[in-house]
Amino acid sequence: MITLSNVSKTYGQGHAAVEALKPLDLHVPEGTIYGVIGLSGAGKSTLIRCVNLLERPTSGSISVDGQELTTLSGDALNQARHRIGMIFQHFNLLASRTVFANVSLPLELMGVPRAEIRQRVAPLLELVGLSDKANQYPAQLSGGQKQRVAIARALASKPKVLLCDEATSALDPQTTGSILALLQEINRSLGLTILLITHEMEVVKRICHRVGLISAGSLVEEAEVGDFFTAPRTQLGREFITEFLKLEPPRALVERLDADPGDHSHPVVRLAFSGDAVSTPLISRLARDCQIDVSILQAKVESIQDRTLGLMIAELIGPSDKTREAIDYLETHDLHVEVLGHVQRDA
Template sequence: MIEIQNVTKEYDTKNGTVVGVDNVSLTIREGEIFGIVGYSGAGKSSLLRCINLLERPTKGTIKVDGVDLTKLKGESLRRARLKIGMIFQHFYLISQKTVFENVAFALKAAKVPKDQIKPRVEELLEMVGLSDKKDVYPAQLSGGQKQRVAIARALANNPTVLLCDEATSALDPKTTKSILKLLKKINKELNITIVLITHEMDVVKEICDRMAVMEKGRIIEEGRVYDIFASPKEQLTKEFISSVISYDIPEAILLECTGTIVKVTFKGKVAGEGVISDTLKVHQVDGNFLHGSIEYIQDEPLGIFIMELKGEKQEIEKALRYIENRAAQVEVINYGI
C-alpha cells in the first residue's frame, strides 16, 4: 500500500517558488493498477517521483508498505528504493551494454551475489519475452523491445511497487497494447502495485483499476475507472474521456430536432439489455437514436446513448423515470420545442 499524506513539492526558480504538487493526499491499494492522469505541467510526474523520493517532498509524508520514506536517508533509503521499480518514457538503457548486461546492472548495483545474477536475468527476460535478445544491444531493438528490457530491469530486485512514467507515450498503438498486456500480466502474477502516469485515457481504460485526475498540482477527481467514465464530475475529466469516447452531435442535427434530447448511461449487465426498446413499447413516446455505443472498461460494459424523445411532456417524463429505475443515469441535454 502507498499512502501519500498532504504532500507538497515546491521548486525554487529565478522567478520565485513554483508549486509542482499542492497538498496531495492519496491512498493506492496493494496489488492494484492506479492511473494518474493530467496534461503536461499538472504535477503528475513530480508526484510520481516523490513516491520513491527521487524528488523529496517539501511537506508531507510518503509511506510504502508502512515505511515512511520521508524519514529515511542514505543506505536505509537506498534499500527501501530497491522495492520500488521504475520505468520511463525513454527507456534509459545503457547503449554500450547488451540486453543481458542492462538487466544484470540493476542486480550488481544492489550487490546481489554473482552466482544468482545469471539465473535471475534469464528468468526476467523470459518473463518479458526477450530470451532470444539477451546478447543484442539496445540500438538493435524496437521501441517496444527496449521498454520490455526496462521493465525486466525494474523488476530485477523483486519490487512490491512499479512506477511507470509515461511508459507507453513513445510507442505506437499496437506496441502500447502489448506493453499494457505485459504490465497487466505482471500485476496479476506477481501482485505488484503499479502506479501509472499518463495523458492517454486509452491507457487508463485498458488496464487501470482506479485513477486520479490532476490539475495545477492538485487532485481534482479520484475513483474507480469505470465509475469516472460513467459519471465524470469535473470538466477536465470530461475532456479526457471525450478523447476516448466522444458523443458530440453536430449542431446542425440538434437544430433539426424538435423533441427532448437525452443522454442515457447504462452500467453493468443492463447495458446490453433492451431497456430503450421496452420503454418505447410501454410509453406513448417515439424515439430517435442520434448516437450511442457500448464500451467495455475492464471487461465491464458501459452503454451510452443519445436520443430524441417525442411525445406529450407527461409521457416523456414517465419514460425517463422508467429508464432511470432500470440502473440508468439520464441527463436531459435539451428540452423539446
C-alpha cells in the same frame, strides 16, 4: 502498499513558484494496478516522481511497504529505492551497454556477485521474452523491446512496487497492448503493486483496478475502474469518458443545435447507462409511457472489466412538457442525461 499523506510539491520560489501538486492523499493497496490519469501539465509525473523521491515533496509523508521515505537520506534511501522499480516513456537505457548489462546494472550497484547476477538476469530476460537478445545493444531493438529491457531492469532488485511514467506513450497501439499484457502478468505472477500514470483511458481500461483523476495538481476523483467508467463524478471525468468513447453528435447536427428550446424544437440528449439499465428496454418504455418519439442518432456499448456501459445520442420528439417528463423519467431510472441542445423541426 503506497500511502501519500498531505503530499504537495512546489517548484521554484517567489514569483517563479509553480505549485505542481496541491496537498493530496493517495493510497494504493498491495497487489493493485492503480492508474493516475490527467491532462498534460496536471502534475502526474511530479506525483509519481515524489513516490520514490526523485522529487522531494514540499510537504507531506510517503510510505512504501510500511517504510516512511521522506525521513530517509543517503544509503538508507538508496536501500529503500531498491524496493521500488521505475520505468519511463523513453526507456532510459544505457546505449553503451548490452541488454544483459543494462538489466544487471542495478545488481552491480548493489554489489551482487557476478555469478549470482548471471543467475538472476537470465530468468528476467525470459520473463520479458528477450532471452535471445541478451548480447544486443539498445540501438538494435524496437521500442517495445527496449521497454521490455527497462521492465527487466526495474525488476532486477526484486521490488515490491513498480512505478510507470507514461510507459506506453511512445509505442504503437499493438506494442502498447503487449507491454500492458506483460505488466498485467507481472502483477499477477509476482504480486507486484503497480502505480502507473497515463493520459490514455485505454491503458486504464485495459489493466487498472483503481483510477485517480488529477487536475491542476489536485486529486479530483478516485474510484474502482468500473465505477469510474460507468459513473464519473466530475465534469472532467465525464469529458475523459466521452472522449474515450468518441460518441459525439454528427457534425451536421451540431451545426443545427441551439442552446435555447424554441417553440418547435426538440432536445438532443446524450445518455449514459450502466448496470441493469443496459438490459432493460428503457427506450421503448420511455416512448410508450411519456408518449414521445425517440430518434436514436448514435449508440455504443462497451465492456469495462465486469461492467457494461452504454452510451446513446438521441433526439426526443414531442411537445416540450412531454420531453421534459421524458428526461425526468430517464433520470429516475439512473441514466445520466446531458442535454446537448435543441433542434428545430418543421412543424
